[in-house]
Amino acid sequence: MNIIKTGIHGLIVIEPQVFADERGHFFEAHSAEKFAAFGIEHGVVQINQSSSKKGVLRGLHFQAPPHAQTKLVRCTRGRLYDVAVDIRRGSPTFGKWFGVELTDENKKMLYVPFGFAHGFYSLTDGCELMYLVGGNGYAKGAEGGVRFDDPAIQIEWPLDGDALVNERDRTFPLISEETTPFLYESVKVLEKV
Numbered sequence: 001m002n003i004i005k006t007g008i009h010g011l012i013v014i015e016p017q018v019f020a021d022e023r024g025h026f027f028e029a030h031s032a033e034k035f036a037a038f039g040i041e042h043g044v045v046q047i048n049q050s051s052s053k054k055g056v057l058r059g060l061h062f063q064a065p066p067h068a069q070t071k072l073v074r075c076t077r078g079r080l081y082d083v084a085v086d087i088r089r090g091s092p093t094f095g096k097w098f099g100v101e102l103t104d105e106n107k108k109m110l111y112v113p114f115g116f117a118h119g120f121y122s123l124t125d126g127c128e129l130m131y132l133v134g135g136n137g138y139a140k141g142a143e144g145g146v147r148f149d150d151p152a153i154q155i156e157w158p159l160d161g162d163a164l165v166n167e168r169d170r171t172f173p174l175i176s177e178e179t180t181p182f183l184y185e186s187v188k189v190l191e192k193v
Helices: 032-038 184-188
Strands: 002-005 012-015 020-022 024-026 046-053 059-061 069-077 079-086 097-103 109-112 117-123 127-135 143-145
Touching: 002 032, 046 069, 059 079, 069 079, 069 117, 079 109, 079 127, 097 109
Parallel strands: none
Antiparallel strands: 002 012, 012 109, 020 024, 046 127, 059 117, 059 143, 069 109, 069 127, 079 097, 079 117
């Protein structure tokens, strides 16, 4: 596996080694041993999958402590633009974002550590995203988010017309270091990358 650092502590892109021949292909999509060596494995407690029409924008979501989660995300069908935003108070990259195109062809994965808000924009119909969730399981009361169009963050979404965004995501609060539930020094010790 090839690990690509993003310039934001803890947030990485993983390119698996793909073995292909005339029959198709094979690659490791998850390896607890290898991921632990990279400092990114927190035990998969849940696997989620979503399907979206072209033009759907989901996010930016997080689970607040003590129900914080890590996510290893991979597009299993179609193409999407995946984004993570650093929302850790005191982080030198607070409010910075990173985006990457994930496709069923490039097989790249994005590891989203504790202290990040996550979202994506579907570039194709029937786009599917699989999330391997680490940390803690889902807790409705711990749901949180940041507005996808926050002018302080300035994410450059590759929009093709108006995005289809649900009401909850459209009305999330703007980013604020005073209201984020994550502290950089607290979550940094959990990450080696």
